[in-house]
Every structure is written in C-alpha cells, then in structure tokens.
Amino acid sequence: MTDRPDYKAVLEGPVTNREPLLVHDLPADNVVGVVTALAAEIWILRDRLHALERELAARRVLPPDAAENHRESEQEQRASQAELNAFVNRILAELARGRTPVSNVDPGVERYLRG
Numbered sequence: 001m002t003d004r005p006d007y008k009a010v011l012e013g014p015v016t017n018r019e020p021l022l023v024h025d026l027p028a029d030n031v032v033g034v035v036t037a038l039a040a041e042i043w044i045l046r047d048r049l050h051a052l053e054r055e056l057a058a059r060r061v062l063p064p065d066a067a068e069n070h071r072e073s074e075q076e077q078r079a080s081q082a083e084l085n086a087f088v089n090r091i092l093a094e095l096a097r098g099r100t101p102v103s104n105v106d107p108g109v110e111r112y113l114r115g
Helices: 028-058 074-096 107-113
Strands: none
16 A cells, blocks of 8 residues: 555546646645746756856857847847747646637547547
8 A cells, every 4th residue: 555645547538528637636735846846947957058158158169148148130039029929828828728628529539549
C-alpha cells in the first residue's frame, strides 16, 4: 500500500462533448507547486542564456551587452509585438477557456478505440 493519492485519469477517451478538468482533484497548493517549478525552470534558462552571452562576449563573437543594445527595426518590432501578443493570448486564454471543446469529435469514434 502507498501513501500516494489515487488520482482519477484526466482523459479516458476522446473529448466529445466537454473539456476535461485537468486539475479537478488536485489541491491548490499542488498547482502553486507547478507554477513554482516552472518559474525555477525559467530561471535556469535565463541563467544559461546569460552564461552564453558572457561566453560570446569573452570570445569576442559579440560585443558585451549586444542583446541589451540591439535595436529592432520597425518591422522587427511589429513582428516581435505580434509574437508576444500571440504567446500571451495562447497562455492566458487557458484561464478563461470554457468547458466546450474547441473541436468536435464524432462520439462514434469511441467504437474504434475499444479493442
């Protein structure tokens, strides 16, 4: 016997009429733990990126502060802003997403998934 909780399967078949509740039986502290773990991973990526920037500057591949001093053209600025907007909307849209699936799957598909 184990002390680990017995979570329900999140998705047991095709999504046919309602989006699954991905964290329906997870305590809020677990969700905060996930956010904290992701923040730690982002910090690691930032730290590694800074190390690479320092190496490139030390090897004179790029001047120091090349990333900070980079100036985008107006076209690059528009493209960057569009990418940022799409990224933010894709991520934050999950907070407001309804329970209706964004695509429809014929409920008859289940007969093909059963052995």
